[in-house]
Amino acid sequence: MKKRFNRKKISLIGAGNIGGNLALMAAQKGLGDVVLFDVVPGLPQGKALDIMQSFAAQNIHTQVSGTNDYKDIDGSDIVIITAGKPRLPGMSRDDLLDINAKIMKDVALNVKKHAPDSVVIVISNPLDAMVYQFAMISGFEKNKVVGMSGILDSSRLRTFISMETGVSPYDIRTFVLGGHGDDMVPLIRYTYVGGIPLLDFPGITKEKVDKMVERTRNGGAEIVNLLKTGSAFYAPAVGAITMAESILSDQRRIFSAAAFVNGEYGHKDIFICIPVILGGNGVEKVIEINLNPDEKKALDKSAHSVESSKEIMTKKGYLT
Ligand code: TXD
Numbered sequence: 105m106k107k108r109f110n111r112k113k114i115s116l117i118g119a120g121n122i123g124g125n126l127a128l129m130a131a132q133k134g135l136g137d138v139v140l141f142d143v144v145p146g147l148p149q150g151k152a153l154d155i156m157q158s159f160a161a162q163n164i165h166t167q168v169s170g171t172n173d174y175k176d177i178d179g180s181d182i183v184i185i186t187a188g189k190p191r192l193p194g195m196s197r198d199d200l201l202d203i204n205a206k207i208m209k210d211v212a213l214n215v216k217k218h219a220p221d222s223v224v225i226v227i228s229n230p231l232d233a234m235v236y237q238f239a240m241i242s243g244f245e246k247n248k249v250v251g252m253s254g255i256l257d258s259s260r261l262r263t264f265i266s267m268e269t270g271v272s273p274y275d276i277r278t279f280v281l282g283g284h285g286d287d288m289v290p291l292i293r294y295t296y297v298g299g300i301p302l303l304d305f306p307g308i309t310k311e312k313v314d315k316m317v318e319r320t321r322n323g324g325a326e327i328v329n330l331l332k333t334g335s336a337f338y339a340p341a342v343g344a345i346t347m348a349e350s351i352l353s354d355q356r357r358i359f360s361a362a363a364f365v366n367g368e369y370g371h372k373d374i375f376i377c378i379p380v381i382l383g384g385n386g387v388e389k390v391i392e393i394n395l396n397p398d399e400k401k402a403l404d405k406s407a408h409s410v411e412s413s414k415e416i417m418t419k420k421g422y423l424t
Pocket of ligand 1: 143211
């Protein structure tokens with residue numbers, strides 16, 4: 105689809121559960137024209153037509169189109185990648201590595217060719233490995249590539265805190281650092297209910313906080329086990345579209361997101377979830393917050409898990 109005068113162009117690589125919801129959400133937020141791409145013939149076209157047919161009742165004036173041809177993503181301002189298999193019950197995110205690394209290599213080469221000036225948000229799992237692989241294969245500047253992880257993990261923790269305190273999750277703030285895996289690092293010391301530190305909120309105990317942290321770490325698996333046929337997709341789509349809006353409208357909002365580190369937090373040449381400012385240039389700034397010894401130890405453990413999967417990717421030739 106040709107870029108329309110002065111409208112942003114959002115291309116979604118993967119028209120599955122998350123991709124379809126991203127297309128509808130982008131349209132409802134008026135972010136720009138949307139191109140939905142997938143390798144399955146008819147899938148993106150069908151979902152795009154269905155979404156377009158909802159506009160008459162929604163007062164929406166942008167375009168959504170579906171395609172199996174990468175040339176239709178030419179000139180995209182932002183590309184959001186969900187191409188790949190989701191988990192099934194009993195699978196870890198890392199179990200998806202071989203399947204999704206082969207897919208991501210193809211996607212990265214095509215995005216490099218057709219949308220070289222875009223900012224890319226990677227969602228596919230295993231997230232930290234997939235976002236790194238995309239950056240290496242595409243050769244994009246590192247600030248133009250970011251992974252959607254911490255905003256989802258933070259949303260899960262905020263939801264559990266809301267259930268416990270009765271406060272709207274919208275008024276709860278937190279950060280989650282590290283890999284998007286079982287050793288992710290929710291930072292309780294930086295978690296606030298309104299302006300009240302979580303551990304000072306009436307009725308909150310360390311035991312309750314530990315339970316909410318554990319449930320956050322298992323948040324993805326909890327939904328996979330309930331759905332049985334795939335993984336979460338509404339909250340991941342909202343997380344990604346919120347990041348995309350901050351980039352497309354240069355809002356410069358702060359998120360927990362998988363970004364490239366070059367010495368920050370004591371780690372180099374990996375993507376891990378850290379606080380970042382997202383604006384028109386993608387990752388505008390990596391925010392290095394103070395960590396106490398326990399927090400730093402937990403982050404290092406999580407970062408080492410990410411480094412191990414990077415070594416596997418290197419050995420298997422997925423990074424070239
Ligand atoms: O926090 C996070 N980052 C995670 C990520 C949160 C939830 C889901 N997470 C992962 O996103 C999940 O483990 C998957 O790896 C992706 C996409 O999840 P989704 O639920 O959208 O999976 P679907 O519904 O199976 O959609 C994937 C689509 C499907 O339509 C395939 O045909 C398509 O990807 N696909 C491809 N598109 C483009 N190019 C290629 N090569 C390709 N192969 C498959």
